[in-house]
Amino acid sequence: MINRIFRYSAIYILLILFQVLILNNIQLSGYANPYAYILFILILPVETAGWLLIVLAFLAGLVVDLFMGSPGMHASASAAAAFARPLVLRSMAPRDGYEPDAEPAMAQYGFRWFAIYTLIIVALHHVVLFWVEVMNLADFMGIMLRAAISTLFSVIMILMIEYFRKGR
Amino acid sequence: MRNLLQFLARHNRIFVFILLEIVAFYLIFSSNNYHNTRLVKSVRRSTLAWESIISDVRNYLMIRKLNADLHAENTLLRNYIAALKPATDSTDLLFPSVEKSDSLSDPRYEFLRAEVVNNSVVRQRNFFTLDAGTNQGVDTNMAVVSPWGVAGIIVAAGENFSVAMPVINVDFRLSAKVKTNDFYGSLSWDGADYRYAVLNEIPQHVEINAGDTVVTTGYSAFFPEGIPVGTIADFKKSGSDFYHIKLRLATDFRRLVHVYVIRDRLRKEQLETEKGFL
Numbered sequence: 001m002i003n004r005i006f007r008y009s010a011i012y013i014l015l016i017l018f019q020v021l022i023l024n025n026i027q028l029s030g031y032a033n034p035y036a037y038i039l040f041i042l043i044l045p046v047e048t049a050g051w052l053l054i055v056l057a058f059l060a061g062l063v064v065d066l067f068m069g070s071p072g073m074h075a076s077a078s079a080a081a082a083f084a085r086p087l088v089l090r091s092m093a094p095r096d097g098y099e100p101d102a103e104p105a106m107a108q109y110g111f112r113w114f115a116i117y118t119l120i121i122v123a124l125h126h127v128v129l130f131w132v133e134v135m136n137l138a139d140f141m142g143i144m145l146r147a148a149i150s151t152l153f154s155v156i157m158i159l160m161i162e163y164f165r166k167g168r
Numbered sequence: 169m170r171n172l173l174q175f176l177a178r179h180n181r182i183f184v185f186i187l188l189e190i191v192a193f194y195l196i197f198s199s200n201n202y203h204n205t206r207l208v209k210s211v212r213r214s215t216l217a218w219e220s221i222i223s224d225v226r227n228y229l230m231i232r233k234l235n236a237d238l239h240a241e242n243t244l245l246r247n248y249i250a251a252l253k254p255a256t257d258s259t260d261l262l263f264p265s266v267e268k269s270d271s272l273s274d275p276r277y278e279f280l281r282a283e284v285v286n287n288s289v290v291r292q293r294n295f296f297t298l299d300a301g302t303n304q305g306v307d308t309n310m311a312v313v314s315p316w317g318v319a320g321i322i323v324a325a326g327e328n329f330s331v332a333m334p335v336i337n338v339d340f341r342l343s344a345k346v347k348t349n350d351f352y353g354s355l356s357w358d359g360a361d362y363r364y365a366v367l368n369e370i371p372q373h374v375e376i377n378a379g380d381t382v383v384t385t386g387y388s389a390f391f392p393e394g395i396p397v398g399t400i401a402d403f404k405k406s407g408s409d410f411y412h413i414k415l416r417l418a419t420d421f422r423r424l425v426h427v428y429v430i431r432d433r434l435r436k437e438q439l440e441t442e443k444g445f446l
Contacts, residue, residue: 025222033290050181058188065195068288069295072195079192083185132196134292134359142360 008044012060015040015161020067023157032146034153035074037064038125039161041082042118043105046098050086057082070133077129081121088120106162114162119155126151216329219286219297227283227425234425241315277392280305280429282312285329289362289421294337296320296424301328309390311430317396317418318342318384319427330429335397336362336421343388344397347381349374355382355397355415362421364401367413372405382415389438392430 019037041057061078065071089104092113106114130147176183227234282304286297300306302325312319312332320334333340338359344367345352353369367382380400386393401416432438 021218021222025226051184054181054184054188058192061192070291071198072192076189076192076196079185079188083181086181139359 004045008040011043012040016060016063018161019064024068032150032153034150034157035064035122035125035129036154036157036161038078038081038122038154039158041078041085042121042158043103043162046089046102046104047100050083053085054079054082073129073132076132077125080128081125084124085121088117092117106159106165111159111163115155115159118158118162119151122154122158123147123151126154216285216297220299223283223285223425230423230425233423237315237423238426276432276434278431278433280431282306282330282427282429284424284427287421287424289336292338292359294334294362294421295323295331296334296421298322298330298332298427298429299328300429301326301330303327305431306330306429307431309435310432311391311395313391313395313428313430314419314424315426316420317398318391319419319421319424321390322429334421334424335365335417335419342391342397343385344382345385346370346374346376346400347383347394349376352385352387353410353413363417365398365415365417367400367415368410370411370413372409372411374411376400376403376411376413378402389432389435389442392432 015037019035023034023036037060040060041053044053044056057078058075061074061076062072064074068074089098094109102108104114104117109117126147127144130143130150134143280300282298282300284296285299288294288296298306298312306322307325308322308330310322312322312334318335320332320337320340322330323333324331335342335355336357338357340355340357342355343352344355351370351374353367355365355367357365370376378400382397382400384391384393384395384397396418398415398417398419400413402414403411406412
């Protein structure tokens, strides 16, 4: 248990550092900024209590917000993603359910499963994030397009990190 | 009471979610105060130190391009000096006793150098941070220009850092004119592409062409007159009496590093004189 807390803390710190030190400075093509810190929300153990998941995601988003100077936007989007996670996991459960201390990781459930899981959660996170940022309905297609492009970049980035984290 | 507690315990996930979203939206909607809270201030101070290191690395990677830009600018300035020299020399020869006018010995505008240490181009409300603050003479409402043209306006100034709102912020407004015919309109950003802005309020009877240069007017008491804003990339006649002009911005906001903050010595006087009339 203690071991696990240490491991997740280390993953959390590394992901946040990677996000604010490197990814926030790349700004691919000027339109999209990949957000890899969402991986932290994705790989918390399946049995994590719902409320704890939301609180941890909220705090992770808040730290990213502090570094980006965007008050509350990432916190809000991350909390929404964490709220949806148990529902997504339940709908994607293997035939005989999850093991007692399973982690939703690529190494355990395979690339295809993890890619679909990541895509759903990240897309949700980004749609919330972009709506909260713009706060009006005027340019619906434009915002959805930007969210879609960013989602693509984020998913690719997260899959790469996850691949090298545990591999197949 | 016990039923209520049981109800809360059973649906804790939803309640935690709603509570935290309320907190998040509170932060979003009070974002003006947010930057002033003590916690954020102290965190910002430590993140600014990080950002200085990051921007050092980033600038090092771009150093060739930056040197080329600076070189080009130096060449331009040298050319100006060369163009001015004979004139002053000849005046000196012709009118040796003429006193230099005030406007020459004490120019209205003073340029202060600054470097961009943090920048964003992907958001709707972009801002960039400069490594100069009140200690260096930078204050709010001063204009910021890049080697290419208009960059933004200082919106907050600390002791050693200041924050500027660039043209590519949906709240930015600037009066700008077409250089060839002096008709002026209102410049804003539509939030779509960091390379293009929109120029409105140019009447349709005016003849404009793609490629025309657009410069600042002196009306806004922010920018001196005649600083390049961009060139007309595309224009169409909309239903109203005005053109809808798409402007290619002169400043490349992704490569914004060396900028000049413009201090207007007469700005205060101008605003006080105008007070009550405009």
